[in-house]
Amino acid sequence: xxxxxxxxxxxxxxxxxxxxxxxxxxxxTEWMVHPTDPAxxxxxxxxxxAVSLGRLCRMGVQVPPFVVVSTAAxxxxxxGGPDTSLHSEVSKALASIGSPxxxxxxxxxxxxxxxxxxxxxxxxxxxxxxxxxxxMDAIEECWDSFNREAAIGYREMLGGDRADGAMAVILQQMxxxxxxxxxxxADPVSLALSRGVxxxxxxxxxxxxxxxxxxxxxxxxxxxxxxxxxQPGDASEPFPEQxxxxxxxxxxxxxxxxxxxxxxxxxxxxxxxxxxxxRPITNIADVFYSRPLEPWHEDVGASxxxxxxxxxxxxxxxxxxxxxxxxxxxxxxxxxxxxxFIRSHGDHSPLPPDIFKYHRATAYVDVRIIQRMxxxxxxxxxxRGVQNFLPKDMQKDLREAPFRWAGRLRRVLSYEFNNRxxxxxxxxxxxxxRQWPDYVAKxxxxxxxxxxxxxxxxxxxxxxxxxxAMAEVGPPCAIAVxxxxxxxxxxxxxxxxxxxxxLSADGETLYARISSGLDGSETVRESEALWQFAxxxxxxGDAIAxxxxxxxxxxxxxxxxxxxxxxxxxxxxxRFWHDxxxxxSSYKDLIWPRWGDDIDLLLEVIKGYxxxxxERPTTVHARSASARRASQAEILSSLRGxxxxxxxxxxxxLFKFNERYMAVRDNHRFYVDxxxxxxxxxxxxxxxxxCELGILNDADDIFFLGVKEIDDGLHEGLDAEEAQRRIIxxxxxxxxxxxxxxxxxxxxxxxxxxxxxxxxxxxxGIAASPGSAVGTARVIYQVSELSSVRDGDILVTRQTDxxxxxxxxxxxxxxxxxxxxxxxxxSLCREYGLPCVTAVERATVRIPNGARxxxxxxxxxxxLLDSVADxxx
Numbered sequence: 001x002x003x004x005x006x007x008x009x010x011x012x013x014x015x016x017x018x019x020x021x022x023x024x025x026x027x028x029t030e031w032m033v034h035p036t037d038p039a040x041x042x043x044x045x046x047x048x049x050a051v052s053l054g055r056l057c058r059m060g061v062q063v064p065p066f067v068v069v070s071t072a073a074x075x076x077x078x079x080g081g082p083d084t085s086l087h088s089e090v091s092k093a094l095a096s097i098g099s100p101x102x103x104x105x106x107x108x109x110x111x112x113x114x115x116x117x118x119x120x121x122x123x124x125x126x127x128x129x130x131x132x133x134x135x136m137d138a139i140e141e142c143w144d145s146f147n148r149e150a151a152i153g154y155r156e157m158l159g160g161d162r163a164d165g166a167m168a169v170i171l172q173q174m175x176x177x178x179x180x181x182x183x184x185x186a187d188p189v190s191l192a193l194s195r196g197v198x199x200x201x202x203x204x205x206x207x208x209x210x211x212x213x214x215x216x217x218x219x220x221x222x223x224x225x226x227x228x229x230x231q232p233g234d235a236s237e238p239f240p241e242q243x244x245x246x247x248x249x250x251x252x253x254x255x256x257x258x259x260x261x262x263x264x265x266x267x268x269x270x271x272x273x274x275x276x277x278x279r280p281i282t283n284i285a286d287v288f289y290s291r292p293l294e295p296w297h298e299d300v301g302a303s304x305x306x307x308x309x310x311x312x313x314x315x316x317x318x319x320x321x322x323x324x325x326x327x328x329x330x331x332x333x334x335x336x337x338x339x340x341f342i343r344s345h346g347d348h349s350p351l352p353p354d355i356f357k358y359h360r361a362t363a364y365v366d367v368r369i370i371q372r373m374x375x376x377x378x379x380x381x382x383x384r385g386v387q388n389f390l391p392k393d394m395q396k397d398l399r400e401a402p403f404r405w406a407g408r409l410r411r412v413l414s415y416e417f418n419n420r421x422x423x424x425x426x427x428x429x430x431x432x433x434r435q436w437p438d439y440v441a442k443x444x445x446x447x448x449x450x451x452x453x454x455x456x457x458x459x460x461x462x463x464x465x466x467x468x469a470m471a472e473v474g475p476p477c478a479i480a481v482x483x484x485x486x487x488x489x490x491x492x493x494x495x496x497x498x499x500x501x502x503l504s505a506d507g508e509t510l511y512a513r514i515s516s517g518l519d520g521s522e523t524v525r526e527s528e529a530l531w532q533f534a535x536x537x538x539x540x541g542d543a544i545a546x547x548x549x550x551x552x553x554x555x556x557x558x559x560x561x562x563x564x565x566x567x568x569x570x571x572x573x574x575r576f577w578h579d580x581x582x583x584x585s586s587y588k589d590l591i592w593p594r595w596g597d598d599i600d601l602l603l604e605v606i607k608g609y610x611x612x613x614x615e616r617p618t619t620v621h622a623r624s625a626s627a628r629r630a631s632q633a634e635i636l637s638s639l640r641g642x643x644x645x646x647x648x649x650x651x652x653x654l655f656k657f658n659e660r661y662m663a664v665r666d667n668h669r670f671y672v673d674x675x676x677x678x679x680x681x682x683x684x685x686x687x688x689x690x691c692e693l694g695i696l697n698d699a700d701d702i703f704f705l706g707v708k709e710i711d712d713g714l715h716e717g718l719d720a721e722e723a724q725r726r727i728i729x730x731x732x733x734x735x736x737x738x739x740x741x742x743x744x745x746x747x748x749x750x751x752x753x754x755x756x757x758x759x760x761x762x763x764x765g766i767a768a769s770p771g772s773a774v775g776t777a778r779v780i781y782q783v784s785e786l787s788s789v790r791d792g793d794i795l796v797t798r799q800t801d802x803x804x805x806x807x808x809x810x811x812x813x814x815x816x817x818x819x820x821x822x823x824x825x826x827s828l829c830r831e832y833g834l835p836c837v838t839a840v841e842r843a844t845v846r847i848p849n850g851a852r853x854x855x856x857x858x859x860x861x862x863x864l865l866d867s868v869a870d871x872x873x
Contacts, residue, residue, distance in 0.1 A: 031076075031086060032093045033068040033168075045070050047108030047168035052258075052278055059257050061250065061275050064104075065097035066172035071110065074143055074167045090139070091132050094171065102174040103129040104276070105138035107145060110165040122151040123167070127174060127204075135171060142169045175274045177267035179243055180204055181215060183251040184281055185222065186261035191287045191749035192305035193261070195228060196220045198247055200239040204267075220248055223300075243268045254278050259722060261288055285729045286360060287749060292726075293326050293706040295335055296353040304357045307748035314389040314744065314839075315370050316356065316363035317818035321799045323361035323737035325591040325703040326730050327683060327710075332588075337478065338369060344414060345376050345407030359749065361734045362742040367394065375401050376408045377487075380494035383508060385766060385820040388839055391745055391754045415479070422476045425484050429660045432480050436671045439473050443674035447581065447596065451685040456714065459689075463682050470675045477668050485661035489515075489822060492654045499647055502638050509770050509858055514632050514655060516830035517625025518663045522670040523828070526583070527617035527805050529576055534609035536569050545610050553599045577602050582677035584803045586782040588669070590680040591703040604787060605806050612791055614809025624831045666827060669802050686710055695720050696727075704730040738781055741798065741817050741842050763847070765815070765840035767860035768826035773813035773835050774865065779849040794855055796847050800825035808832045813855035815862055817843045829857075837862055 039045045040054035046068045056063050073086060094103075107123030124145035126138035145151065146167045181200040186193045199215035216233040220226070225248060232238065247266055250273055255262040264278040296302040303309065313322070319334050335355050342351065356363050370389045374382055379399065387395040415423040422431050446466060454462060489511065497507025505513075538545050540563060548556055560566030581596030584605070595602040632655055636648050687699030695713040696702065702710065704727040712718040743751035778793040780786060786807050789795060795807065796815040801824055808814075808828045816825050816838040829836035835857030840846075843862070847853060852866035 031070050031073040032089050033070050034093070034096065035063075035066060039070070040068065043110055045072070045168070047071060047110055047166075049106060049108035049277060049279070050168055050170050051108075053170065053172075055258065056254065056275055056278060059254065061254065062273060064173040064175050064274055064276065066170055067093040067097055068108065069139055069169040069171065071166035071168045074146070074169075077143065087132065087136060090135060090171070094132070094135070097171075097173060101130055102176075103135060103138075104170075104172045104174045105129050105135060105142065106170040106172065106277070107142045108168040108170050109146060110167075122148065129174075139169045139171075143167060172276070175267050175269055175276070176204060177269035177274070178202065179239060180267040181239075181247075181265075183247050183264045183266060184261070185251050185255040185264075186281055186284050186288070187219075187305075188263070188281050188283060190305065190307060191284050192307075193284070193287060193291065194222050194303075194305045196222050196248065196251070198239070198244060200235075200244075200247075201233065202235050218244060222252075225249075225252075240268075242271075243273070246273045250275060251278075260285075260725075286733050289726045289729045290326075290358045292709060293329055293358055294354065295330075295333060299353040301352065302354040303352065304354050305748060307750075309748065310367045310391070310752060311357065311364035311746040312367050312370060312389050312391075312744070313362055313364055313742060313746075314818070315365045317799070318820065318823075320363050321587045321589070321801075321818060322363070322742060323734045324358070324363055325361075325589050325734065326358070326706050327703045328589040328591065329358050329363060330707040331590070331679060334363075337482070338365075338373070341482070342369075342372060344411045345404065346410045347372070347404075347407055359746065360742040361730075361737040364746055367391075367745075371398055371401065374398060375404045376411070377490055378403045378405070378408075378494070380498060381487075381490035383490060383493045383497070384506075385493075385508065385839075386490065388766060388820075391752065411483075415483070423479055425657070428476060428480050428484055429657075429664050432476050432664050432668070435473050435476065439469065439671060440674070442469050443582075443678060446678045447674075447681075451681055452688070454685070456689055459682065459685055463679075466675065466678050466682065470672075473671075477664075477672065480661060480664045481668060484657075485665045485822075488654060488658045488661055492651075492658055495647075495651070495654070496635065499651075500635055500638055502640075503635070505770065505858065506767070509767055510631070510635060512769055512826070512830050514628055514635065515658060515662050516827070517621055517623075517628045518659055518666065519625070520663055520667065521621065522667045523802055523805050524617050524621045524831075526580060526670075526802075527809075530605055530806055531609055531614065531617055531809075533569065533573055533576070533606050534612075536565070537606065537610050540566060540569075549607055549611060551603075553603050556603060573602070573606070574599075582674045583670070584783070585673075585676075585801065586784070586803070587799070587801045588673060588676050590676060590683060591700075592782070594677050594680065596677060596681075601784070604784070605803075608787055608789075608810070609806055612810045614791075614806075617809065620809070620832050624833065627833070662822075662827075665822065666824075669824075673802070683710070686714065689714060695723050697724070701727050701731075704734070740845050744841055761865075762861050762863045763840055763843065765837040765843075765860050765862065766820065767858055768816075768820075768823075768838040769814075769829035769834060769836035770858040771813075771833065771835035772854060772856045772858075774852070774854045775812040777815075777847050777849060777851045777853045778811075779844050779847065781844065794853055796843050796849075797825075798844060799823060800828070808834065813857070815840050815843050815847065815853075815855060817841065 033039045033046050035054055035057045041051055043051050046054070050068045053063055053066060069090065105126040107125065109123055122145070124142045126141060129135055129138045179200050179202055181198065184197045187195045187197055196219070198218040198220060200218070201213045201215045214233040216235060216239050217231040218239065219228040221228055230238070251262060251264045254264060254275070261281045261284050262278045263281050265276040267274050267276060291297050316334070320328070320332065333356065338355055339351065352366060355369050356365050367390055374386055382399055387398060390398055415425060421427050449462065451459060493507040493511040496510040500510060503510065537548060544559070544563070547559065551559065557570050560570050577595055577599055582594055584595035584601050585592035593601060636651060639647050683702050684699055687696055687702030690696040690702065690713050691699050693713065693716065695718060705713070705723065709718055709723070713723065745752035745754055773794060775792050775794040777796050778789050780789065780795060780797045783801070783803050786804065789807055789810060791810045792812045794813045794815060795811045798817045799819050800816070804825070805828060809832065811834065813835040814825050814829050816823065816836070817840055819826065819838050823838060826836050826838055835855045837855055837857060837860050840862060847862065847864065851864060854863040854865055856863070
């Protein structure tokens with residue numbers, strides 16, 4: 001970039017000639033491009049804006065005549081020319097389009113007017129240019145604008161081909177019309193795809209762009225073209241209906257042909273419409289490219305753009321953890337389950353088809369669905385964690401809404417008398433536990449299959465078998481986790497809150513205490529095995545343990561092969577890896593690698609244990625179980641009054657089934673993750689097929705396509721260029737959301753600001769595990785970053801998953817952005833006796849990495865003691 005900035009300066013017309021070696025014919029083919037030239041569709045030659053004009057011409061759109069000074073001239077000029085030869089070529093080109101008296105001279109840089117980045121306002125445009133000398137000066141102005149500081153910084157931010165780039169320049173006949181303006185085929189403000197906007201002013205459109213004139217603004221339905229509203233501007237008369245129809249129809253046709261919502265600039269003269277340019281509406285890319293992923297995207301009853309609808313991220317965070325890959329949003333969509341839950345209560349009143357919508361790699365649910373679901377819970381069970389799903393000004397309405405007891409009774413009775421063995425509250429947990437051994441045997445056979453050896457039809461057949469097996473074990477597991485476990489948790493928490501006022505804790509804190517140290521934990525067994533591997537590694541000597549910290553698995557295996565006890569350790573680790581290869585992901589989303597993808601991921605966990613003074617997991621678990629029993633005894637003994645005996649009986653009953661269903665809830669992921677891992681393997685295999693078809697550049701890009709898009713691609717019904725456009729936007733959004741959480745609430749598509757109770761030095765969340773701790777904040781986004789966590793650090797993250805378990809023996813406390821008191825991280829904090837605050841909005845952004853903080857788990861507060869980040873982190 002520095003060489004461009006130093007040599008791309010004014011005054012190039014006076015430089016020496018390029019020499020006789022370059023002929024005028026070369027200039028004509030290399031530097032000047034006409035709309036009919038195939039090169040006018042190559043962005044590297046004519047830039048993004050000119051490519052758009054070239055496409056418009058090929059669509060039959062009436063575009064004012066133009067020619068393009070190619071990027072080759074800009075590049076050549078930067079190293080010593082061209083001089084008067086370009087002057088001659090420009091003169092010839094202008095003559096070829098009729099030697100117009102007035103021109104518009106516009107920039108057309110590589111990457112300009114792209115779907116995701118427009119470069120709006122960064123490059124130069126000259127209007128009303130007359131005469132060859134003025135045209136040459138205007139070209140130079142465009143070239144100079146390429147090296148403005150803002151433009152250089154913007155290109156460097158984008159990276160890739162656009163970081164260096166080059167600029168072409170459009171020389172276009174300037175049409176002076178009676179009306180001019182812009183047409184947006186989707187609303188760039190509200191991001192509504194169902195609504196377009198036309199802005200019109202009398203005369204030249206520059207008055208609109210510069211803000212000199214207030215335009216007439218006309219909102220148009222993208223569904224049927226009907227006018228939704230008209231806002232008059234400064235003009236004495238309204239924009240003519242004939243012109244409005246022509247502008248809207250032409251803009252819609254352009255958007256359809258180009259496959260993306262457009263911002264078209266137009267002018268109307270003597271009954272004729274001229275399109276001056278058309279560019280993508282860049283800020284709508286995420287909304288537009290998310291739409292094909294929606295199960296309701298072709299349903300006319302869907303209204304995701306409705307500005308009156310309010311959406312919450314919080315309920316979806318209980319199922320998904322953002323950023324959610326497009327593929328996982330499809331394969332794990334909760335719409336059928338939520339619909340079935342509501343209908344199971346006998347509620348058959350209308351529901352919108354768009355219960356969920358996908359935005360910024362995050363799933364949002366209509367808040368009316370949340371209200372409807374929890375009205376089937378008694379008021380006492382609508383605890384603070386549930387209320388947090390809604391904005392604060394709606395929480396009172398949820399607390400006080402009538403209990404729809406008849407619907408709740410209907411659901412309970414249907415579980416007890418319809419397929420009782422599988423669904424009954426008293427039998428379901430046993431049914432779920434009995435189904436896992438057979439499922440493990442089936443899934444082991446899947447995991448031994450080399451999917452690369454399967455044909456496409458065999459791969460589809462294999463996927464059908466996997467989905468069929470999951471369809472058998474999934475429903476009873478869902479009933480256990482989403483119905484029975486949730487019902488007990490909410491009711492028990494509410495009763496503890498009301499019946500135990502003498503104890504210095506609220507119901508949610510008390511519930512946390514009586515739900516830890518559960519028997520038969522798969523997580524504890526897994527952690528104990530890893531801890532034992534680390535201990536055996538340390539027993540081989542400090543030198544070996546230290547060398548292993550810098551080793552890959554293959555080096556580790558080779559180093560230990562000749563040591564006494566080393567070969568046995570390697571064998572045991574490999575056996576453990578074989579049985580647990582479906583684990584190890586950051587979250588359950590298919591996009592995250594598992595241990596089965598790379599055994600080095602498992603080795604990193606063992607290294608972390610070996611370098612830490614973490615306590616033995618079974619010891620921690622035994623202490624937690626003892627604390628659970630003591631807390632239950634304390635609660636029962638605290639009850640007073642004539643109803644105390646009855647209340648003790650009720651609580652003992654709920655304690656018993658809470659332990660059973662919480663154990664199922666905690667353990668089910670160990671088994672269900674086998675399904676997610678096998679689906680990950682299947683879709684990566686599909687990705688390899690799509691690479692062979694030229695649809696994908698990388699097999700792992702499959703995670704940024706939806707299920708239907710993948711099927712279309714495998715049947716050669718998905719255009720490769722269109723697939724890449726969608727992938728690029730979705731991948732960029734996913735990566736951004738990984739580092740910064742999306743809004744908690746949306747109104748339409750706009751963030752809805754909820755009232756907060758945060759102070760200058762503290763952030764409030766939900767109390768999830770009691771106690772307090774002071775330490776260094778370690779902001780982590782994925783499991784592969786856990787090696788940076790030191791003993792005593794306070795882990796700050798979006799949410800944890802079972803594969804994060806091994807870090808809990810080292811941290812001093814946990815701060816989570818999402819999840820309630822039943823989430824994985826909060827449960828483990830109770831196991832390890834660690835303070836935890838959850839639902840801390842945007843914690844990973846608001847808490848600096850390396851800052852000194854205090855976590856007060858019983859109050860649900862995080863205090864910022866020192867916001868200076870650790871420079872070494």
